[in-house]
Amino acid sequence: MEEKFDCIIVGGGIAGLSAAMTLARGNARFLLIERGEFCGAKNVSGGVLWGSDLARLVPNYWKEEAGFERFVNHRRLTFMDDQSAFSADFKSNHFNETPYTGVTVLRSVFDAWLADKVQIAIDESDHPEESFMATDILVEEVLQEDGKIVGIRAGEESFYSDCVIIAEGVNNLLTRQIGLEKEYVPADHVAVGVKEVLKLDESRLADRFQLQGRSGLTNEFVGACSEGVEGGGFLYTNRDSISLGLVLGMTDLKEKEKTPYDVLNSFKEHPAIADMIAGAETVEYSAHVVSTGDIRGIPSEIYADGVMIAGEAAHLLLNAGKAIQGMDYAMRSGILAAETALEAKSRSDYSGSMLSNYRKALENSYVLKDMKSFQDAVHLLHQEQMFSAIPDMICDFGRQFFTIDGEPTAKASSMMRASIKRHASYWDLVKIGLKGARAL
Amino acid sequence: MSTDQKGKRLSVAERLGMVNFRNQGRSDARAHIEVDTNICNTSCPHKCTTRVCPAKCYTLDEKGDVHFQFEDCIECGTCLYACDQGAVTWKYPHPEEGRGVNWSLG
Numbered sequence: 001m002e003e004k005f006d007c008i009i010v011g012g013g014i015a016g017l018s019a020a021m022t023l024a025r026g027n028a029r030f031l032l033i034e035r036g037e038f039c040g041a042k043n044v045s046g047g048v049l050w051g052s053d054l055a056r057l058v059p060n061y062w063k064e065e066a067g068f069e070r071f072v073n074h075r076r077l078t079f080m081d082d083q084s085a086f087s088a089d090f091k092s093n094h095f096n097e098t099p100y101t102g103v104t105v106l107r108s109v110f111d112a113w114l115a116d117k118v119q120i121a122i123d124e125s126d127h128p129e130e131s132f133m134a135t136d137i138l139v140e141e142v143l144q145e146d147g148k149i150v151g152i153r154a155g156e157e158s159f160y161s162d163c164v165i166i167a168e169g170v171n172n173l174l175t176r177q178i179g180l181e182k183e184y185v186p187a188d189h190v191a192v193g194v195k196e197v198l199k200l201d202e203s204r205l206a207d208r209f210q211l212q213g214r215s216g217l218t219n220e221f222v223g224a225c226s227e228g229v230e231g232g233g234f235l236y237t238n239r240d241s242i243s244l245g246l247v248l249g250m251t252d253l254k255e256k257e258k259t260p261y262d263v264l265n266s267f268k269e270h271p272a273i274a275d276m277i278a279g280a281e282t283v284e285y286s287a288h289v290v291s292t293g294d295i296r297g298i299p300s301e302i303y304a305d306g307v308m309i310a311g312e313a314a315h316l317l318l319n320a321g322k323a324i325q326g327m328d329y330a331m332r333s334g335i336l337a338a339e340t341a342l343e344a345k346s347r348s349d350y351s352g353s354m355l356s357n358y359r360k361a362l363e364n365s366y367v368l369k370d371m372k373s374f375q376d377a378v379h380l381l382h383q384e385q386m387f388s389a390i391p392d393m394i395c396d397f398g399r400q401f402f403t404i405d406g407e408p409t410a411k412a413s414s415m416m417r418a419s420i421k422r423h424a425s426y427w428d429l430v431k432i433g434l435k436g437a438r439a440l
Numbered sequence: 441m442s443t444d445q446k447g448k449r450l451s452v453a454e455r456l457g458m459v460n461f462r463n464q465g466r467s468d469a470r471a472h473i474e475v476d477t478n479i480c481n482t483s484c485p486h487k488c489t490t491r492v493c494p495a496k497c498y499t500l501d502e503k504g505d506v507h508f509q510f511e512d513c514i515e516c517g518t519c520l521y522a523c524d525q526g527a528v529t530w531k532y533p534h535p536e537e538g539r540g541v542n543w544s545l546g
Binding site: 137192197258288 | 517522540545
């Protein structure tokens with residue numbers, strides 16, 4: 001048998017690169033294979049990378065020009081009806097401190113930058129000539145022998161390793177091939193993300209969104225933006241562009257017979273959005289499936305003899321209403337899978353029971369802890385009222401509350417009663433309020 | 441790219457015009473998605489791919505039959521999940537012989 005790697009990583013996205021960085025620092029011999037022309041060439045996200053794991057992988061990353069777009073110190077959640085927008089807005093200097101709690105990214109830029117950092121880590125490791133990152137190569141098969149994963153096949157060539165980390169993304173064909181995911185996965189726990197990146201001169205962008213230096217704004221939207229389809233919208237500021245998009249529940253999109261590109265066009269025409277993107281020019285349109293964060297979407301198991309599944313290939317993602325966390329989960333799961341691989345290497349044991357430590361580490365991390373404790377919030381967000389009646393009611397109240405028209409002004413409580421009457425029922429609200437109070 | 445997009449609804453074709461594809465010049469690119477349109481056109485009750493695909497790779501003709509072309513596919517994966525009739529077979533596009541996307545920004 002030809003020489004074996006300690007580990008083969010399939011996929012050069014955030015999960016795969018985070019695993020690679022961890023393996024390089026642990027002086028393992030590994031091969032990372034990416035099918036895109038470069039790391040990031042196939043990857044799309046909203047995208048905000050939340051959390052502080054990036055600082056673990058690339059210390060002092062904030063001192064560099066390249067990599068991320070902007071750090072987030074201004075957050076906004078907006079409820080929309082056809083004509084109005086009612087926002088909860090929070091901006092804080094606390095978020096100016098490093099390590100940042102969130103940065104906006106464009107994946108083709110960010111992942112390529114992170115891959116360069118991994119190459120530096122390989123060069124500085126004990127085996128600079130024995131670890132490789134190969135792009136433009138397609139893994140067609142994950143190889144099994146006696147029920148154990150032993151390597152991969154790309155075209156005519158096979159490569160062998162003690163373990164394989166599959167970090168192939170949400171369209172997890174290889175995970176399905178080895179039987180950790182069903183052959184067909186229904187649309188219930190995924191959504192369709194569509195996005196435009198709109199260029200706007202950096203100084204105009206800064207003026208428009210009140211940005212200083214490299215600070216940035218993230219804005220999520222719920223209500224009319226999705227035209228009655230379950231889901232919501234987002235607007236994120238990049239260096240000299242805006243990422244604007246929608247995440248639409250796939251099953252609901254099917255049932256409501258809407259098309260994602262038309263809903264995106266309507267979203268852009270909403271008065272609140274039109275004002276924010278005025279004069280900005282679309283330079284890229286993209287789309288990708290995204291997990292909804294329902295824990296039932298996670299494959300039956302995320303490890304087996306000789307293999308671990310990381311990132312969105314394992315449907316690790318959480319959207320509990322306050323942020324869409326997918327890339328930070330990819331990062332942490334990639335790190336934990338690689339740490340498990342290093343532990344397996346030190347014990348020369350790559351069995352399923354050894355690699356189950358990956359599952360345990362994820363269970364003990366914020367990734368699966370949060371996914372478990374916020375499931376009620378995930379389900380609450382999927383309720384019809386959350387993306388129709390409630391945003392309409394909030395905007396209706398806002399319009400009354402902020403109207404001064406020379407008539408005697410009603411008390412806010414009676415305005416609220418009128419809004420509720422028009423758009424929902426007290427009973428619905430009590431139910432949602434109770435659920436929300438428990439869920440968040 | 442148009443110089444002024446204000447007030448203009450971008451069509452799918454205009455949006456795809458901004459996307460870089462692999463092996464764009466290759467006329468014999470190997471398809472990475474195969475669709476058994478027989479299933480779509482005989483037994484599928486919803487033909488949902490003709491609406492949910494963000495790149496409009498699935499279209500309806502005047503008779504209401506589904507047609508599929510892979511050339512505009514941006515590898516989002518929507519049809520992989522959306523088709524519950526077993527009509528869609530997905531592979532990753534081959535880097536040299538296939539099509540597929542090459543994002544500039546992502």
